[in-house]
Amino acid sequence: MSMTPNTTSMPSHHILSVLVQNRAGVLARVSSLFARRGYNIFSLAVAPTEDPDFSRITIVVDVESAPLEQIVKQLFKLIDVVKISELDPRRSVERELMMATVRVASEDRGQVVELANIFEGKILAVGTEAITVSLEGSPDKLDDFEELLRGYGIVELQRTGRVALPKLDKEARTRPHKNGKAS
């Protein structure tokens, strides 16, 4: 992939990468800390890591820095949380997957296929009145693609929420939160 991730979007969004023990109830513990304070989680992605005993939760949240610091500290207090890094959007690579079914008559289908090809997306299914496409890429690229598809009429759309890892250049890119583990 030669695409450069667009990292200038949504400056008020913070990306938290939370390493947790892979066990029942952990996601509920994490999400309820946000819910209690009335903060909406913008997107959330969870899956096991290279070590199946641990999962990584990538949380994108739209919140000021001060309350975020308090939330991060509270997250540390959860017994199942092992490590938290706040990923600086300018120093991370972010990816997201989107699937969309677009209503399109067979004569216009070519336009959507062409659009998908330009964006390096995939055609997943073709019906007489609709087509399902997928696209993996930076969240901004997905936004653009979604906008263009909207003109045709989106029947169903699903995005995964972003996952992110620090970029591999120069020094370490993650910003591990201070104070280590909580009590």
Next chain:
Amino acid sequence: MTEQITGAQALIRALELENVDTIFGLPGGCILPAYDPLLDSHIRHILVRHEQGAGHMAEGYAHVTGRPGVALVTSGPAATNMVTPLCDAYMDSIPMICITGQVPTSAIGTDAFQECDTVGITRSVTKHNELVMSADEIPLIVRQAFHIATTGRPGPVLIDVPKDCLQNMMTWHWPTDEEVLESLPGYRPNTKGHSRMIKEAARLILDSKQPVLYVGGGVLKARAADTLRELAELINTPVVTTLMARGAFPDSHPLCLGMPGMHGNATAITAMQKSDLLINLGARFDDRITGKVSTFAPDAKIIHVDIDPAEQGKVRRPDVPIVGDCRLVIEELVKTIKEMLANGEVQADISAWKSRVSGWQEQFPMYYSPNEPGEALKPQFCLEKLHELAPAGTILCSGVGQHQMFSSQFWKFEEPYTWVNSGGLGTMGFSIPAAIGAKVARPDRTVWAVDGDGCFQMTAQELVTASVERIPIKVAVLNNSYLGMVRQWQEMFYDERYSEVYLSPELPDFVKWAEAMGCVGIRVESPEEVEPAIALANSINDRSVVVEFRVDAGEKVFPMVPAGFGNDDVLLHPNQNDRREFLR
């Protein structure tokens, strides 16, 4: 070594191995299997009349011993009845283990009889909770629970055990310390303060001209009362003890200013306001201490010692944050300051500050209008007499409201772990069960519970538990026939429009009720009856005693910082108001 036992046997054996000597509980369907091996155990079980009582008893036990209190109850309604004590323990950082029964694993999620989502419901009121999924997990989960409840910032841990996990056979294995630590990779509380931060703190302390030691419950949790005294005397600095820290520093000590906060005394409040350095040891800048945060101690630099990193900067950003155990950090501070002094450094002159503080103390002692002949009894007078006549080492427990504030204000605390109350959550009805738990843990001590008539009616049934289990406590009911604190707010802030605060002067009949529960009941209506009644209560040690004091309903708690106001706006007792300018 492949001993096969049931999950229930494993549970009780695990509790024995954790040195549990007392369980407060009440059996029911899903927890039944655990009650069978309990018959063969040396652990004492106290059968309560309501599960909430078991929770508060466990808290009282933990308050006075520092060891986790243990509550054992069944599923569903029993678990929901535990929510209040769990939340109470969580707010006040009380180590506690709560074991709840659960419907069998195959029935979980089917809305089975007495099923509820216990771990879901208690997630936000526990330090940690676990749903057991197989009998084999029980020993490790119990060990984890005790480790988590008692280390770092203490707190309640709940273990939810499905019935089949209690009934199934398992291979006994008691996990080693290493196995416990390895199973909790995300839990490594930091106890030792950062040495550079401690040096910075010592520097600030020596340079301060108007320092105050702001002492919270963390000092008691860390068993740091002796170390605190050493520090206070070394730097000759006034000490305020918050509601959770009463007893951490002797009230009779010349450096002690008593309790600050919404109903703190004028000197403690003002000393904090005017200080140039607040040395916060295990306190959390609670809203009842700070008043309006933006006007709280505006010129003070802050040293904040707390074992919980999330407390650092939560309310007030510290100049020197120190994450660590209060005892270890204070010990290091003392050492560092001594070294600096030995190297020829000198502490700033704080004598002007000390004399200013003493001036406030002289002008604004704790005060109430004494009884005039024929007037109703003053609740503060009852507290003074209770304290005066209390045998040495008496433990005082209190409910929540005016009587709680009078207790903290007019009792003189001389040693740690003699004050048990619900500070953070403010749970009415806390005192009687907490007093029972305290008495079970310290049978050698006299335990007084000070209660209001409102509070008493919430948990009084546990006096039956006390009678049956032969746990003799003493209860002082300050009966003003009102929800007194609410009444005070309605009088002061709602134009005396009293809405739903009047209980009843005659109902219930507290003496008859006490007698019905196997206690001695005594009614006191006039000041001259106070001493004899208390003396009689103190002389009875074979059963519990309830003394009902009919007190003045119009009496209010002063000083008071009205909610939403800053501490500079403290309202003094009307008779002290003409001296207000001394506080400037």
